[in-house]
Amino acid sequence: MAPFDNAVAGALARVRSEIEAAAITAGRDAKSVDLVAVSKFHPVEAAEAALAAGQRIFGENRVQEAAGKFPVLRTRYPDLRLHLIGGLQTNKAREAVRLADVIESLDRLSLADALMKAADQEGRLPELLIEVNTGDEPQKFGVPREEADRFIRDCRVRFGDRLRGLMCIPPANEDPVPHFRFLRSLADEHGLPVRSMGMSADFPLAIAEGATLVRVGTAIFGARPSA
Numbered sequence: 001m002a003p004f005d006n007a008v009a010g011a012l013a014r015v016r017s018e019i020e021a022a023a024i025t026a027g028r029d030a031k032s033v034d035l036v037a038v039s040k041f042h043p044v045e046a047a048e049a050a051l052a053a054g055q056r057i058f059g060e061n062r063v064q065e066a067a068g069k070f071p072v073l074r075t076r077y078p079d080l081r082l083h084l085i086g087g088l089q090t091n092k093a094r095e096a097v098r099l100a101d102v103i104e105s106l107d108r109l110s111l112a113d114a115l116m117k118a119a120d121q122e123g124r125l126p127e128l129l130i131e132v133n134t135g136d137e138p139q140k141f142g143v144p145r146e147e148a149d150r151f152i153r154d155c156r157v158r159f160g161d162r163l164r165g166l167m168c169i170p171p172a173n174e175d176p177v178p179h180f181r182f183l184r185s186l187a188d189e190h191g192l193p194v195r196s197m198g199m200s201a202d203f204p205l206a207i208a209e210g211a212t213l214v215r216v217g218t219a220i221f222g223a224r225p226s227a
C-alpha cells in the first residue's frame with residue numbers, strides 16, 4: 001500500500017471508531033449512523049484509497065467533478081453510493097439524477113421541478129434530502145427556516161417516499177447544537193427518517209443530536225487542495 005492509502009485507511013478507522021463511540025454514548029446503535037466520505041477536490045486516488053479500506057458512501061459537491069470520478073469507480077465497486085451534497089443548479093439536474101444515489105441539496109421549487117422532469121427522462125430518481133438553511137444565512141444554499149414546513153409538504157406531494165429527510169450546514173462560527181436540534185425536530189414533525197448533519201469538526205455532537213448521516217471530508221482525506 002502507498003503511504004497515502006495508509007493515511008486514508010488510518011484516518012477512516014479513527015473516524016469510524018469516533019462515530020461508534022459517539023453513538024454508544026448517546027445510547028444509539030452505531031449502525032444507525034452512516035458515514036459519507038466527502039472526497040470533493042481530492043483526486044480519484046483518494047476515493048480509491050477509501051474504497052480499498054471498505055468505505056462505500058461518498059459525497060461530492062459538484063456534478064462535473066463527480067461525473068469525472070465516480071462512474072469508473074462504480075464499475076469496480078457496484079455497491080458504491082454517491083451523494084451530491086453541494087448547491088445544485090437546475091441545468092445540472094439531469095446529470096445529477098443520472099449520477100447520484102442521493103441528492104442532499106434540494107432547496108427550491110424550481111429545482112424540484114427540474115428533478116421531476118429529469119427523473120422522467122432518465123427513468124430513475126435518486127433519494128432526496130431537503131437542505132435547510134438553519135442559520136438563515138443569505139449567502140448559503142438551503143430553504144429558509146420560515147419556508148421549510150411548506151416546502152417539505154410540497155416535496156412530499158411531488159416525490160412521496162423518495163423524499164427521505166433533511167440536511168443542514170450550521171453557520172461556521174456558531175454553536176451547531178441548536179441547529180442540529182432544529183433539524184432533528186423538523187424531520188420528526190414530518191416523519192422523515194434521515195438527518196444529514198455533522199462534518200469533521202462536529203460530527204460527534206451531531207450524532208448525540210440524532211444524525212443518521214455524517215458528512216466527513218477533512219478528517220478522512222486531510223486538507224482539501226484549493227479548487
Ligand SMILES: *Cc1c(COP(=O)(O)O)cnc(C)c1O
Pocket residue numbers: 038040061085086169199200201215216217218219
Ligand atoms: C465539504 C463539505 C463537507 C465536509 O466538510 P469537512 O469539514 O471537510 O468534513 C460536508 N458537507 C458539505 C455540504 C460540504 O460541502
